[in-house]
Amino acid sequence: MRRADVARLVALAALWGASFIFIRVLAPALGPILTVTTRVLIGGAVLVAYARATGVDVAFGRYWRRYLVIGVANSTLPFLLYAFAALHIPASYSVILNSTTPLFTALFAVPFLGERLTPAKLAGLASGAAGVALVSNAGPVVPDLWFGAAVAACLAATCSYALSSIYMKKRATGAKPLAIAGWSQLFAGLVLLPIVPFAPPPGALTPLVVVNVLLLALGCSSIAYVLYYRLIADVGPTRALTVAFLMPAFGMLWGALFLAETITWPMLAGCALIVGGTGAVLRPGTRA
16 A cells, blocks of 8 residues: 555544544533434534535435435444443443454355355454453453443444445445445434434533534544545555554554553453454455
């Protein structure tokens, strides 16, 4: 890859790794519903405006139903699950577990896309499962019922991401990626709007909270998606997916720097197993 591509990849990993830090701050203050609603509505509106300004044909009349499905599966559900998890586990845990998404994508591609499980994919899935088991017992948090529910929520979110990618591959291949990113997030927010009045924020709306909302929406959604789809265009989807290798490192780094989270050796070992399994799934020659 060119230096510019590497720079975009690193910047994307840093932004998406930071998203878990912002969620960890916002979820206790705003609650999961308002945290997600503000993120997707602001981020989606900016992307839709950018697509319009750059002349991207979003083909709204043809694809709006698919944008809605993708919005719910790729934003509403996983973002809510991660916001719930942020109430009970450190951000570094969430970002490590998030890196299992390509593993679930490879697994779901077997029944839904007719792909086969090669020895490399099976080894990757086994490595990822071992990594999740190790991270779940890595400390420093107490593995109580809420901890288990939070870990399950993170894994359910990655399953939702994986199923969404399968759906996009089958039903939305003709849509422009930037159009999918913008309109799917707008629909994700519109779905949540009727619930917002029944989920008032449990904390105060301080300037720090507002700054975190804007950074999450504009940085981790709007700017990040522009970087991601530029990478897909320049280096292809497989290389763009290697962002999954870098996100846990940035997530743990930001958590330690800004939230004083503890990083343990078992966490690092579990992260290595998950990332290694992802590498086996995404290595050249596979279609995951």
